[in-house]
Amino acid sequence: MNWLTNFIRPKIRSLVEHQKDVPENLWTKCPACEGMLFQRDLTENLNVCSHCGHHMKIGVTDRLALLFDGGRYETLSVPKVPHDPLKFKDRKKYADRLKEARAKTGREDAIIVGKGTIGGAPVVIAAFDFAFMGGSMGTAVGEGVVTAAESAVKEGAALIVVPASGGARMQEGALSLMQMPRTIVAVEMVKAARLPYIVLLTDPTTGGVSASFAMIGDIHIAEPGCMIGFAGKRVIQETIREELPEGFQTAEYCRDHGMIDIVAHRKQLHETLARILGLLFDKKKTTEKVTPASGASVQNGRSKNGNGKGASSATKARAQKNVRMKARVRKAKMTIKSAANDPASAAPKPRKSSTKR
Amino acid sequence: MNKLDFEKPVLELEAKIAELRKIGNGVDIAGEITRMESKADRLRKQIYSRLTPQQKVLVARHADRPRFCDYVQHMIEDFTPLAGDRNFAEDHALPGGLGRFRGRSCVILGQEKGSDTASRVKHNFGMARPEGYRKAQRLMRMAEHFSLPVVTLVDTAGAYPGVGAEERGQAEAIAKSIETCLQIKTPLVSVVIGEGGSGGAIAIAAADRVFMLEHAIYSVISPEGCASILWRSGAHAEEAAAAQKLTAQDLYALGIIDRIIAEPSGGAHRDKKATIKNVATQIERALDELSRQDGGALLQKRHQKFLNMGRAA
Ligand SMILES: [Zn+2]
Numbered sequence: 001m002n003w004l005t006n007f008i009r010p011k012i013r014s015l016v017e018h019q020k021d022v023p024e025n026l027w028t029k030c031p032a033c034e035g036m037l038f039q040r041d042l043t044e045n046l047n048v049c050s051h052c053g054h055h056m057k058i059g060v061t062d063r064l065a066l067l068f069d070g071g072r073y074e075t076l077s078v079p080k081v082p083h084d085p086l087k088f089k090d091r092k093k094y095a096d097r098l099k100e101a102r103a104k105t106g107r108e109d110a111i112i113v114g115k116g117t118i119g120g121a122p123v124v125i126a127a128f129d130f131a132f133m134g135g136s137m138g139t140a141v142g143e144g145v146v147t148a149a150e151s152a153v154k155e156g157a158a159l160i161v162v163p164a165s166g167g168a169r170m171q172e173g174a175l176s177l178m179q180m181p182r183t184i185v186a187v188e189m190v191k192a193a194r195l196p197y198i199v200l201l202t203d204p205t206t207g208g209v210s211a212s213f214a215m216i217g218d219i220h221i222a223e224p225g226c227m228i229g230f231a232g233k234r235v236i237q238e239t240i241r242e243e244l245p246e247g248f249q250t251a252e253y254c255r256d257h258g259m260i261d262i263v264a265h266r267k268q269l270h271e272t273l274a275r276i277l278g279l280l281f282d283k284k285k286t287t288e289k290v291t292p293a294s295g296a297s298v299q300n301g302r303s304k305n306g307n308g309k310g311a312s313s314a315t316k317a318r319a320q321k322n323v324r325m326k327a328r329v330r331k332a333k334m335t336i337k338s339a340a341n342d343p344a345s346a347a348p349k350p351r352k353s354s355t356k357r
Numbered sequence: 358m359n360k361l362d363f364e365k366p367v368l369e370l371e372a373k374i375a376e377l378r379k380i381g382n383g384v385d386i387a388g389e390i391t392r393m394e395s396k397a398d399r400l401r402k403q404i405y406s407r408l409t410p411q412q413k414v415l416v417a418r419h420a421d422r423p424r425f426c427d428y429v430q431h432m433i434e435d436f437t438p439l440a441g442d443r444n445f446a447e448d449h450a451l452p453g454g455l456g457r458f459r460g461r462s463c464v465i466l467g468q469e470k471g472s473d474t475a476s477r478v479k480h481n482f483g484m485a486r487p488e489g490y491r492k493a494q495r496l497m498r499m500a501e502h503f504s505l506p507v508v509t510l511v512d513t514a515g516a517y518p519g520v521g522a523e524e525r526g527q528a529e530a531i532a533k534s535i536e537t538c539l540q541i542k543t544p545l546v547s548v549v550i551g552e553g554g555s556g557g558a559i560a561i562a563a564a565d566r567v568f569m570l571e572h573a574i575y576s577v578i579s580p581e582g583c584a585s586i587l588w589r590s591g592a593h594a595e596e597a598a599a600a601q602k603l604t605a606q607d608l609y610a611l612g613i614i615d616r617i618i619a620e621p622s623g624g625a626h627r628d629k630k631a632t633i634k635n636v637a638t639q640i641e642r643a644l645d646e647l648s649r650q651d652g653g654a655l656l657q658k659r660h661q662k663f664l665n666m667g668r669a670a
Contacts, residue, residue, distance in 0.1 A: 085611065086601075086611075089600060090588055090593075090596075090597070139666075142666070143668070168555075170578055170587060170601075172577075173576065173601045173602045174575055174603065174613050175611060175667045176577050177559055177576070177577040178667060184535050184539055185663050206528075207556070210532075211527070211529075215526075215528050216532050228528075229523050230522075230523060230556070236518045236520065236523070239518050242520075244520060245520065248520065257524050257526065258526065259529055
């Protein structure tokens with residue numbers, strides 16, 4: 001690895017000069033297949049290994065950009081909560097750990113709330129920042145989920161929560177435990193308003209986070225290979241003193257055991273969410289027929305719309321949308337080496353009608 | 358009898374008293390015995406009024422502490438255990454059923470740790486599997502269906518960490534159990550009678566009123582687990598117990614629980630009946646008050662209570 005790094009570094013330095021922090025190691029070794037990945041390719045590929053498809057962690061703002069239409073969203077401010085309510089100290093003061101995490105991430109705590117659209121549908125997303133104390137859930141994170149839920153209800157938007165968390169924040173004691181019922185109350189508000197509540201489980205979703213809001217979604221989507229479970233592997237092993245089954249507590253394992261609806265590649269997330277939200281928000285799309293991907297059918301669909309009364313503006317908007325979507329797909333394609341099994345290329349045309357709610 | 362180190366002075370005194378009694382029953386000895394007994398009482402009170410968090414952990418886990426089954430036996434008439442989650446299995450770690458509490462029909466459920474080796478194994482040491490939490494959901498829904506109040510007794514080290522439990526959705530079962538607590542429109546009263554261990558405890562304790570026995574504990578992770586993660590060594594459990602603020606007194610101060618129920622001098626394990634009576638009295642008061650309220654209002658207040666947990670005052 002070293003010879004490669006040293007050999008390559010001078011050549012590419014110019015390419016990455018625009019980046020503030022040039023990564024020390026410009027080549028990353030995939031933890032799953034040990035394949036070498038050029039950092040810039042990896043970033044363009046949304047932190048997914050181009051050799052084996054292993055999904056590495058992705059920054060929380062990149063995550064939001066990836067999910068919202070056009071990568072655009074408005075960040076909502078989360079009310080502040082009392083810090084360090086227990087004056088907790090282990091080997092280090094919790095107050096100091098908080099300071100460090102804030103300096104490191106530039107964030108107040110381990111959650112960020114954004115508002116925007118997905119496939120044209122109004123959505124509020126609360127996403128966890130794993131880089132902030134392992135995405136652990138304390139009162140501030142609870143406040144973030146509550147803020148997101150309240151905003152979703154106010155706006156008539158869907159709520160999507162994206163956990164990336166080892167569980168409760170121990171340094172807040174039972175107050176962090178209380179964030180379990182608290183976040184569930186928040187979700188209840190969204191459910192009472194009959195708005196969609198979708199959980200996008202990412203690596204990891206465990207402990208008090210998996211055992212609260214993350215497991216009561218209308219729909220559960222997970223990224224491939226991510227760890228999902230309640231108890232930690234070590235604790236289980238110490239209890240049962242047996243080998244754990246292969247693939248234990250992975251997204252696929254949880255799907256096969258009935259806990260996850262869909263395991264979707266990072267590149268499929270936007271399309272998948274857009275389609276689901278379209279189906280849930282736009283229940284009576286009778287004026288437009290869904291256009292299948294094959295050329296002949298597309299033409300049929302177009303002519304039909306063209307003949308329909310008052311369909312011109314809708315068609316125009318849809319065409320614009322198609323252009324945007326095609327650009328998206330093109331961009332995605334560029335970043336994938338193996339376009340052959342690229343699901344985006346086989347995806348149907350966007351189904352969302354132009355009529356917004 | 359299970360002995361705790363810090364109880365030693367009292368236990369030694371009690372042993373001496375017992376010895377004196379054996380020796381004879383002269384008047385002089387009787388006076389001495391009385392003196393020694395009152396001294397033992399004072400000592401016991403003194404010790405139990407100054408328990409450290411770690412000592413409370415030991416008292417909360419005391420093998421002779423009254424268990425779910427003791428409470429049912431002493432405060433519930435016509436108890437009718439109901440079994441099974443209707444999906445997979447019956448979970449003996451979390452028994453429950455219909456019964457009559459001080460005249461009123463109710464649903465009662467909670468973790469049972471067992472009181473001897475055989476029953477501990479049968480009840481899986483009070484560590485419920487998903488089936489236990491799904492049965493809890495079923496019983497709570499049934500309570501709502503028949504407009505019955507629900508009483509839950511919390512006493513668990515935590516939900517069971519096993520392969521099968523994970524495969525069958527331990528996280529989902531706990532999450533849905535909390536959700537059910539937050540959906541039923543009938544009064545819900547929870548008492549932490551011993552150990553309130555993490556998600557496995559809150560699963561049945563998102564209640565209108567949450568009480569704790571004086572020496573019970575309630576925490577997001579066991580002191581041992583907390584120490585092994587944050588101090589990187591289980592040997593720091595005592596520090597972790599103190600740092601976590603897991604005593605009834607701490608949790609009351611933090612506004613997480615609504616009331617502390619007194620234990621007899623020397624702890625619940627010294628006098629089961631008196632302990633259970635204290636608990637029953639507080640449950641009855643709470644149910645009297647809660648059952649006067651409309652179901653919708655009750656639910657709204659329950660939501661608001663948990664929505665405020667950790668919020669700026
Ligand atoms: Zn790889």
